[in-house]
Structure formats: structure tokens, C-alpha cells
Amino acid sequence: MSEPANSGPTVRRLWTRNLVIWAALMALLLVSLVGAYIPMGRITTASGIVIAIAKSMLVVLLFMELAFAKPLIRLAAIAGLVFLSAMFALTLSDILARP
Amino acid sequence: MSDETALLREPWLDFARQREAGKFGIWVFLASETLFFGALMLTYMVCRIEHPEAFVAAGRETNIWYGTINTAVLLTSSLTMAVAAQGAESYARLRRLVIACLTLTALLGLAFIVIKGFEYKEDMDKHLVPGAGFELPERAAQLFYGFYWLVTSVHAIHLSIGIALVGRLVWVLLRRELPVTENPEIEVTALYWHLVDIVWIFLYPLIYLPGRSS
Numbered sequence: 001m002s003e004p005a006n007s008g009p010t011v012r013r014l015w016t017r018n019l020v021i022w023a024a025l026m027a028l029l030l031v032s033l034v035g036a037y038i039p040m041g042r043i044t045t046a047s048g049i050v051i052a053i054a055k056s057m058l059v060v061l062l063f064m065e066l067a068f069a070k071p072l073i074r075l076a077a078i079a080g081l082v083f084l085s086a087m088f089a090l091t092l093s094d095i096l097a098r099p
Numbered sequence: 100m101s102d103e104t105a106l107l108r109e110p111w112l113d114f115a116r117q118r119e120a121g122k123f124g125i126w127v128f129l130a131s132e133t134l135f136f137g138a139l140m141l142t143y144m145v146c147r148i149e150h151p152e153a154f155v156a157a158g159r160e161t162n163i164w165y166g167t168i169n170t171a172v173l174l175t176s177s178l179t180m181a182v183a184a185q186g187a188e189s190y191a192r193l194r195r196l197v198i199a200c201l202t203l204t205a206l207l208g209l210a211f212i213v214i215k216g217f218e219y220k221e222d223m224d225k226h227l228v229p230g231a232g233f234e235l236p237e238r239a240a241q242l243f244y245g246f247y248w249l250v251t252s253v254h255a256i257h258l259s260i261g262i263a264l265v266g267r268l269v270w271v272l273l274r275r276e277l278p279v280t281e282n283p284e285i286e287v288t289a290l291y292w293h294l295v296d297i298v299w300i301f302l303y304p305l306i307y308l309p310g311r312s313s
Binding site (some may be wrong): 007017019021025029032033036038039040044045048052055056059062064066069073076077079080081083085087088095096 | 133301
């Protein structure tokens with residue numbers, strides 16, 4: 001089965017959209033790699049995590065298309081993060097408050 | 100037989116509802132996976148707060164090139180997976196493109212596993228396995244490598260399952276057992292694949308980046 005003649009623009013749009021996201025992900029990877037070698041104390045560690053959050057936002061919102069998903073789907077995705085933040089908040093409030 | 104009839108499964112009477120339910124189901128599963136990997140990362144965080152110097156010394160021993168190249172490989176596999184999933188969504192009938200991108204995704208996943216294998220070999224040669232004969236003098240560095248071996252192997256198991264799922268998709272699509280257009284199995288597999296990628300995105304700074312600036 002050959003592809004219909006009008007699939008060309010669709011294919012180009014698919015690749016353009018996703019290649020831009022991929023390029024952004026690669027750029028962020030490079031920034032976190034270089035940033036790790038710059039001595040800034042705690043900021044160096046934090047920058048790695050912040051960049052990881054930015055990269056995962058790109059993947060979740062654009063590759064996984066959560067940005068265009070229905071409310072029910074968004075709710076399911078956010079539920080995991082809500083319980084995760086509860087786990088982090090409760091644990092760290094103990095660990096960081098220890099003398 | 101239309102595409103929708105071929106894809107409709109019990110107990111659904113309506114294809115649109117089946118797709119919604121499948122998508123909702125995988126997102127609930129991914130939320131549980133977030134908690135699973137999140138708990139492991141929280142453990143790492145607690146240990147690192149307690150033993151900051153040992154974690155920095157241990158992180159410095161990892162091979163940053165294997166880690167960085169593997170991150171790039173996995174990010175690229177997410178690109179081909181996204182193109183495959185969005186191609187299957189489109190009505191332009193992009194069967195060949197979708198199958199090619201799925202094949203590429205599985206191959207990139209395999210490449211990741213192979214590179215990881217070389218890295219594991221090097222880690223073992225450098226005596227970075229916790230226990231007797233461990234390379235580093237800092238005792239808590241063994242906690243770091245305990246986390247390293249556990250979480251990277253659990254991630255590799257997840258990725259292997261992903262490769263098997265994508266491989267199966269390529270097989271059934273090539274044999275025309277299922278249509279490509281609007282196939283919910285492609286969508287659901289893609290969402291799982293991206294999550295495995297996201298887990299690695301977070302593991303990268305935790306494992307490979309500590310201790311590089313000092």
C-alpha cells in the first residue's frame with residue numbers, strides 16, 4: 001500500500017514539530033552536562049535537578065501530549081505528582097528538621 | 100472491515116470510549132510508576148543529605164560519557180516514538196513511517212541496553228559493587244552504589260519490557276494483524292516508553308553529575 005500523495009505536508013509537520021522539541025531536550029542535556037563542571041556549590045546540584053524537571057515537562061506536555069489531553073487524563077497524571085509531593089514533603093520535614 | 104471494528108475489544112461497545120479508557124488506564128499506571136521511582140529517588144535524597152561528601156566522591160567515579168550518551172540515545176528514542184504515535188493519530192495513512200519509527204525506537208532502546216552493559220562491565224572492573232573489596236574508602240559511597248545498581252537495573256527491566264512491547268507492535272503491524280491508523284496500542288505503548296525516558300532524565304543528574312565541579 002503506497003502512501004497517498006497528500007501525506008507529504010503531514011509528514012513534514014510531524015518531523016518539524018518533534019525535532020524542535022528534541023533539539024530543546026538535547027540543548028538542555030548539554031547545559032546540564034556543562035553546568036555540572038562549574039563550581040557553584042549547592043546551585044550546581046540544584047541546576048541538574050531543575051534542568052531534569054524542564055526536560056521532563058517537555059516530554060510530558062508535548063511528546064505525551066498532556067498539554068492537549070482531556071481533564072480526566074490530566075487529573076490521573078497530576079494525582080501521581082500530588083502523592084509524590086506529599087511523600088517528599090513529609091519525609092524531608094523530618095530529615096531536614098533533625099538537629 | 101473498517102479500522103475501528105478491527106481494533107474494538109471486549110467489553111467496549113464504542114471505539115472512542117475504549118481509547119479513552121485505555122489512555123486513562125495507562126496514565127493511572129504511570130502515576131503509580133511515578134510513586135515507585137519517586138520513592139527510590141527520595142531514598143537517594145535522604146542518604147545524600149546524611150552523607151554529602153561520600154555521595155560526591157561516589158558520583159565522580161561513574162563514567163559520565165556512558166551516562167550522557169545513553170541519555171541522548173533515550174531522548175532520541177522518545178523523538179522517534181513521538182513521531183510514530185502522532186503519525187498513527189493522523190489520517191494521512193502513514194503506515195510505513197509509523198512502522199519505521201517504531202523499529203528505530205526499539206533499536207535505540209537496544210542500543211541503550213548494550214551501552215549500559217559496557218558500563219556495568221567497567222563498574223565491576225573498577226570494584227564499584229558494594230560489599231567486600233569495594234573501591235572507595237568512604238563507607239557511605241556504598242549506599243550510592245547500592246542505589247545505582249538497584250535503580251539502573253530496575254530501569255533496564257522497564258526498558259526491556261518497552262522494547263518487547265514495541266517489537267511486538269512492529270511485528271503485528273508488519274503482518275497487518277492490526278491497522279496502524281488510530282491504533283490505541285501504539286498510543287499506550289508510546290506513553291509507557293516516554294515515562295521510562297523521564298525516569299532516566301531524573302537519574303542522569305543524580306548518578307552522573309555529582310562531584311564534577313570539585
